[in-house]
Amino acid sequence: xxxxxxxxxxxxxxxxxxxxxxxxxxxxxxxxxxxxxxxxxxxxxxxxxxxxxxxxxxxxxxxxxxxxxxxxxxxxxxxxxxxxxxxxxxxxxxxxxxxxxxxxxxxxxxxxx
Amino acid sequence: xxxxxxxxxxxxxxxxxxxxxxxxxxxxxxxxxxxxxxxxxxxxxxxxxxxxxxxxxxxxxxxxxxxxxxxxxxxxxxxxxxxxxxxxxxxxxxxxxxxxxxxxxxxxxxxx
Numbered sequence: 001x002x003x004x005x006x007x008x009x010x011x012x013x014x015x016x017x018x019x020x021x022x023x024x025x026x027x028x029x030x031x032x033x034x035x036x037x038x039x040x041x042x043x044x045x046x047x048x049x050x051x052x053x054x055x056x057x058x059x060x061x062x063x064x065x066x067x068x069x070x071x072x073x074x075x076x077x078x079x080x081x082x083x084x085x086x087x088x089x090x091x092x093x094x095x096x097x098x099x100x101x102x103x104x105x106x107x108x109x110x111x112x113x
Numbered sequence: 114x115x116x117x118x119x120x121x122x123x124x125x126x127x128x129x130x131x132x133x134x135x136x137x138x139x140x141x142x143x144x145x146x147x148x149x150x151x152x153x154x155x156x157x158x159x160x161x162x163x164x165x166x167x168x169x170x171x172x173x174x175x176x177x178x179x180x181x182x183x184x185x186x187x188x189x190x191x192x193x194x195x196x197x198x199x200x201x202x203x204x205x206x207x208x209x210x211x212x213x214x215x216x217x218x219x220x221x222x223x224x225x
Binding site: 004033035041042043044045048056058090092100101102103104105106107 | 154155158159204214217
């Protein structure tokens with residue numbers, strides 16, 4: 001049973017560029033959440049997708065957008081990259097009506113130069 | 114979601130019990146306590162959760178005070194592989210409407 005998979009594992013971009021990160025949830029899960037983790041800090045909630053709609057959003061600008069596909073996989077898009085967007089981006093999946101038990105992927109390390 | 118407070122760091126001797134405290138004095142009646150840990154360069158891993166009763170699984174035990182304002186995660190026999198950042202979270206349970214808000218956690222270092 002595959003867990004949460006994220007791609008790519010590492011990415012280097014320059015300021016102003018756009019990036020797309022991908023996530024496949026754990027088998028049987030229908031809810032995907034995205035987190036940003038800066039070095040030395042805890043993960044910060046970006047948004048959550050359920051039934052192909054954004055259900056909740058954290059304190060992130062509109063440059064951060066996402067999408068969920070019918071197979072429950074998800075993408076995170078970041079436009080107009082800033083140096084401060086450099087971080088580990090984590091995807092977590094869960095059952096929509098479960099107890100909030102999250103399963104995390106290993107993340108995508110994004111470096112903005 | 115309620116805010117949690119954890120000590121920034123703790124040490125524990127290998128083979129001894131590690132007791133990690135968490136304060137969540139503003140927890141609401143429908144909020145659960147969750148614990149995760151994050152080993153360097155990996156995503157957080159779920160450990161255990163509870164509402165008001167003490168819970169135990171193969172990884173750890175969770176002790177929640179009667180007033181639910183604080184809890185303790187217990188790793189009964191810590192090993193070097195338990196060295197990680199431990200996060201205590203409170204969130205509404207049993208629905209996808211809740212979101213998990215992570216703080217900075219407690220860095221547990223298990224020493225030989």
